[in-house]
Amino acid sequence: MERYDIGIIGSGPAGLSAAINAAIRNKRVIIFGNSDLSSKLVKAPRINNYLGFKEISGVELKENFLSHINSLGLEIVNERINNVYAMGDYFALMVNEKMYEAETVIVATGIEYTKPFKGEEQFVGKGVGYCATCDAPLYKGKTVIVIGYNKEAEDEANYVSELAGKLYYIPMYKDELNVNSSIEVVWDKPLEIIGVDSAEKLVLENREIETDGIFVLRDSISPGQLVPGLKIEEGHIAVDRLMKTNIEGCYAAGDCVGKPYQYIKAAGEGLIAALSATAYIDIKNRKNLK
Numbered sequence: 001m002e003r004y005d006i007g008i009i010g011s012g013p014a015g016l017s018a019a020i021n022a023a024i025r026n027k028r029v030i031i032f033g034n035s036d037l038s039s040k041l042v043k044a045p046r047i048n049n050y051l052g053f054k055e056i057s058g059v060e061l062k063e064n065f066l067s068h069i070n071s072l073g074l075e076i077v078n079e080r081i082n083n084v085y086a087m088g089d090y091f092a093l094m095v096n097e098k099m100y101e102a103e104t105v106i107v108a109t110g111i112e113y114t115k116p117f118k119g120e121e122q123f124v125g126k127g128v129g130y131c132a133t134c135d136a137p138l139y140k141g142k143t144v145i146v147i148g149y150n151k152e153a154e155d156e157a158n159y160v161s162e163l164a165g166k167l168y169y170i171p172m173y174k175d176e177l178n179v180n181s182s183i184e185v186v187w188d189k190p191l192e193i194i195g196v197d198s199a200e201k202l203v204l205e206n207r208e209i210e211t212d213g214i215f216v217l218r219d220s221i222s223p224g225q226l227v228p229g230l231k232i233e234e235g236h237i238a239v240d241r242l243m244k245t246n247i248e249g250c251y252a253a254g255d256c257v258g259k260p261y262q263y264i265k266a267a268g269e270g271l272i273a274a275l276s277a278t279a280y281i282d283i284k285n286r287k288n289l290k
């Protein structure tokens with residue numbers, strides 16, 4: 001299996017800035033994210049504070065980012081990393097059962113603005129999950145609810161519906177849906193998850209649904225779940241000025257490490273994370289040569 005120098009999780013300004021700076025330093029990079037780069041980029045109508053690009057729209061800035069990374073031969077792998085495991089000498093980046101290997105990791109997953117539902121945190125691992133395809137086998141023949149925040153969640157819902165007895169899909173966005181005909185789509189606002197030992201019911205604004213499991217598929221999962229053992233402080237990944245986390249070889253940049261939530265700050269931190277990862281790899285390689 002090919003082992004990359006740097007696995008970058010996230011295709012927003014932090015992740016892409018890390019990628020170009022690592023590529024310029026001849027590092028083998030793999031970027032995980034999506035073809036739109038970042039919903040926070042394409043949704044911005046007008047950006048006034050990105051140096052050199054006065055009054056640019058988010059979509060235009062996205063096109064500029066894309067042409068920059070393409071000019072360096074970089075491509076984005078359109079996959080969502082579920083877990084990152086520190087294996088001692090390298091990191092295993094998991095997409096369901098598929099594994100990628102990298103010497104170092106840069107977490108640039110952005111921040112989730114939406115708050116957990118009432119009761120959600122209480123039932124995590126007890127009927128509430130964040131990776132539908134990972135946990136689907138637990139729900140064979142059972143009733144499952146998938147709350148999806150983006151189109152990618154539809155694929156996960158379709159997959160789970162093949163195993164589950166009944167699947168309800170609750171889209172948290174307005175778009176045409178591409179879900180299996182067996183899925184019951186519910187256009188309503190989830191309010192609370194209730195149960196005794198595990199999640200039993202989802203309370204929505206206009207109805208309640210009894211269930212065995214609920215998957216909440218937001219744009220990003222919390223970094224503590226993504227990388228077990230990662231130190232989190234006040235909801236953000238704890239880093240030093242070199243963007244080092246508490247795990248050797250693991251760096252983080254952008255909104256996921258703290259405020260202000262701004263493009264240029266994210267891009268600047270991506271640069272620092274790439275330089276730190278590069279220095280770490282170079283030192284490790286020199287030691288191995290001795």
Ligand SMILES: Cc1cc2nc3c(=O)[nH]c(=O)nc-3n(C[C@H](O)[C@H](O)[C@H](O)COP(=O)(O)OP(=O)(O)OC[C@H]3O[C@@H](n4cnc5c(N)ncnc54)[C@H](O)[C@@H]3O)c2cc1C
Pocket residue numbers: 009010011012013014015032033034037038039040041043044045046047048049079080081082108109110111219220221226253254255256260261262263264266
């Ligand atoms: C509507 C709007 C307007 C804004 N306007 C401005 C502005 O004018 N000026 C300004 O400076 N800032 C603005 N911001 C803030 C700015 O968008 C963020 O600060 C910036 O996008 C942060 O960049 P990032 O790379 O850290 O994260 P993001 O841009 O959030 O990118 C993270 C990426 O990682 C991906 N990802 C997450 N988890 C995974 C995973 N497990 N596997 C694979 N990929 C994953 C996400 O899908 C996303 O593509 C605005 C934000 C919004 C929402």
